[in-house]
Amino acid sequence: MPAASRPLASDPLVALADRCVQCGLCLPVCPTYGREGMEAESPRGRIALARAWALDTIEPGPLGDAHLDHCLGCGNCEAVCPAGVEYDALLVSARGRQRERRGASLLQKALEGLVVRPRLLGALVGLYRRTRSLLPHRLQLLPAPPALASDGMLPLRDATAAQPATSTPSAALFVGCIADSYEGPARDALTRLCAAAGIQLVMPDAQTCCGALHAHAGNLDGAARLAACNREAFAGHAQVLTLASGCHKALAGAIDGETVDALSLLDARSDELTFRSRPERVALHLPCTQRNASGSVPALRRLLARIPELTVIEIDAGFGCCGAAGNQMLIDPVRAGEYRQPLLDQLATSGATRLLSANIGCRLHLGNGTMLPVQHPLEFLAERLATPDAADPAHGRPGASSAR
Structure with a gap:
């Protein structure tokens, strides 16, 4: 029955599902449908499944559970849906x-x-x-973590300590969970870039995991507790920066202040940044969450374009998702590897000397499949940051070329 002719539902999940008009525009952008070619592996199929379960018209079972489990939560479907179906909310509820x-x-x-x-x-x-x-190769599920400390690390202020009044713009930084150990170099880079852009960073101690891992596994109470903890930790901060695009949406839904991708903030103040030229060919991976949640893809492209002589190759082969999907690369590494492989094949033939990606999960997943350096784009930008006494006026102008 078309959604428009269905009766209004009192069940919130059914109400979400009933917004689907079954047009099928989500199918071409869905990674799991692209891989399997099955309706049950599409957003439209999963919406119908969740609705049928909610209305008790079909009995839940292992086969249906598997179709729901396979969803990567990429958000591609929600981005193209003409009916405004809140697929992520429906997925979390189901x-x-x-x-x-x-x-x-x-x-x-x-x-x-x-x-x-x-x-x-x-x-x-x-x-x-x-x-x-x-360890044997099958147990090396993640790349080697970086060194404990980064040379030249600029300390972040403790937001809980008393601070002198200042007119310098400030922003709080969200760290995350696994990123705490793996993103030291990216935090170092962000601190240097923010200092050059005239922004002071603070890092509240009481923050915790964003809760996306819990929410997308159905642990709604756990996710709510983490959201409350972060809301309290970031209370009073008008602007909170994220480094990992995969954390952005969960954090934005938890705190009272504005959640901003660090790349977007730096792009807004890019006139304060000058970069040295770099005749290099780099590969750029654009995570699903960066495209569909944090929205910082245009900002990143503009920042990289400010590095003279740089050539950027965007890798996008395969199914539209690298397969990391939060913890799916650990829960089902074989399946996750099948989504990753087309991207690795494209990377191998691109002639790039390094790979840039703005999401921690994607970097860990892709980095475990290539010998090339895999970095947050901020690390590369900070490497090319020119000091005031060494700045060349031409170096801050757009100069990068892009290829696909």
Whole structure:
């Protein structure tokens, strides 16, 4: 029955599902439908499945659960939907009910518990750093973590300490969970870039995981607790910056202030930044969450275009998603690897000397499949940042060329 002729539903999930007009415009942009070619592996199919479960018209079972589990949560469908279906909200709600019915795996529960215990997580990452080379290849699920400290790291102010009055613009920085151990170089780069742009960073100590990992696994209570914790941690901050595009949407829904992708902020103040030329060919991966959640793709392209002689190759082969999908690269590494492989093949033939990607999960997933350096774009931008006494007026002008 067409959505327009259906009766209004009192069930919120059914109400979300009933907005779907079954036009099928989501199918061409859905990674899982592109890989499988099955209606049940499409957004339209999953919407119908979740609605049928909610109305008790079909019995839940392992096959239907698998179709829901396979969704990568990329948001491509929501971006193109002419009816404005809130697919992410529907997916989270459906997985919440699914979890109530069947529970969660031990691995999922372990990951959820680990990311909210930063000391334990940091200790395990440190152990992994020291022993990774000794592990069999099948257990090397993540790239080697970076060194504990970055040379020349500029300290971030503790937002909880009393600070002198200043007219310098400031922004709070959201760190995240696994990013705390893996994104030290990116935080170093952001601090240097913000200093050059006249922005002072603060980093509240009481912040925690964004909760996206919990929400997309159906742990709605856990996600709500983390959201409340971050709301309190960032209270009073008008602007909060994200480094990982995968955390952006969850954090934006949790805090009262404005959530801004760090790349967008730097782009808005790019007249304060001058970059040295770099005759290099770099590959750029644009994560699903950067395209569909943080919206910083245009800003990133403009920033890279300010580096003279740089050639940027955007890699986009395959199904529209690298397959990392939060923790799916750990839960189902074989399937995740199949989504990643076309991108790695394109990277290998691109002639690029490094790969840039703005989401921590994508970088970990892609970095574990290539020998090329994989960086946050901010790291590369900071490398090319010109000091005032060495600036060449021409170096700040747009000069990068792009190729696909």
